[in-house]
Amino acid sequence: MFDFFFYGTLVDADVRQLVLGRPVPNAAVRSATLQEFQRYSVLDQPYPAAVPQPGSAIDGVVMPRASLDDAAKLTCFEGSDYEAQLRQVTIAADGSEEERDAWVFIASERVLRGDPGWSIDDWRSRHKPAFFEIAKAWLDAISDADLAAAAQLWRSRL
Secondary structure (H helix, E strand, O other): OEEEEEOOHHHOHHHHHHHHOOOOOHHHOEEEEEEEEEEEEEOOOOOEEEEEEEEEEEEEEEEEEEOHHHHHHHHHHHOOOEEEEEEEEEEEEOOEEEEEEEEEEEEOOOOOEEEEOOOHHHHHHHOHHHHHHHHHHHHHOOOHHHHHHHHHHHHOOO
């Protein structure tokens, strides 16, 4: 089982359901923060990228106990421009904080940054319907071989 930190479109429960093929309601994720990273919009795209930035922090959510199948689907959805890295996140829980390692998809240097400050609320109001059409096309392009290769990668991390 894997814990994932989401800071972009996967913060949205509808996107999680689309990508994973099953509901992961907001009650199943926990608010969290990733330190030493900044969230930027990706140039000319409706989604963000996380890049290292000392002194910055990104808010998001942790999805605990993701399956091997979930991890493979997430990897294929994120694509080759994002690398899963194990990072420490801070989870807010019942007035206290808990440090935990979680997998985070970090943008490669090939990803061109736009402006800092991408927000899920702005994305929902301006881009969500159109993004769903884009995401469906990406997901339709994922082959069984792609999923199998991604699952093998995650099996090696168990």
